[in-house]
Amino acid sequence: MVENPIETIDWSAAWLADWRQTGQPLAELVVAGGLSCAGALNRSYDAPLRFVSQSELPAGVAYEAYIHRTGQCPTRDGLHDFFNGLCWLQFPQTKRRLNQLHVAQIAHTGIQPVRGPARDALTVFDENAAFLQAPDALWDALAAKDWAAVFGTLRPLWRQAQLVLFGHALLEKLVQPRKSITAHVYRTHPASDSIADLDAWMADDLSAEKLAAKPFAHLPVLGVPGWWPGNVEPAFYADASVFRPPK
Secondary structure (H helix, E strand, O other): OOOOHHHHOOOOOHHHOOOHHHHHHHHHHHHOOOOOHHHHHOOOOOOOOEEEEHHHOOOOOOHHHHHHHHOEEEEOOOHHHHHHHHHHHHOHHHHHHHHHHHHHHHHHHOOOOOOOHHHHHHHHHHHHEEEEEOOHHHHHHHHOOOHHHHHHHOHHHHHHOEEEEOOHHHHHHOOOOOOOOEEEEEEOOOOOOOHHHHHHHHHHHOOHHHHHOOOOEEEEHHHOOOOOHHHHOHHHHHOOOOOOOOO
16 A cells, blocks of 8 residues: 555656656655655755745734745645646746736735636646747647647657646546646747756746736646657557547
8 A cells, every 4th residue: 555645656657757856756755764755855955945844824814925925835745746846846937927916916906706818728738837948840740639640640740849837736646647647738948858948938938917928738648658658659649538630
């Protein structure tokens, strides 16, 4: 029996290649060292803020506002908040920018029962985004849901692309991979392939207005060449319940 969900992370998974160096040692501190997720994340020398127990969040105080005001991130034990903490370590500038945008929206509209388009888009981005740097032809085909081109005729172009997962809920779902898991893909143009350059580019590019316009393409991530053994067969992409035609 698995006693700790952090133990179920398969760090050899292709989609975790950009997360392995930072995440695997911290996961071992939780699994073998007995630390809480917050305690393990605080062991990182590069932590841009302090991780604290969820119990530190006062009743009635908005989560994003608390982070902005205190520089502390309430963290529960479990996969979701562990991956959120890793996002803060990997993409500190992007996460701080998202936090600033959330707080600005809260100040503008208050806490509403239903989020407006900007806060809704910010949440989708934070939870489920992936970043893609790719040739125009590949991006255009993905945006058009032209799956025959994306994974067929244009398949060789994936060797010129960089896809990095960002959303912590997306990473959590992929601990138990399913063909239907789909990312909201945001196109990027960083100066290099480094995570630091990608982080800086994203933080500079993000705005509530841009996200509210829904600039996303949808990508079933197990379809990415090299990410799942079954997708070497063309039949893998014939499942219209996953690789849906455009509306």
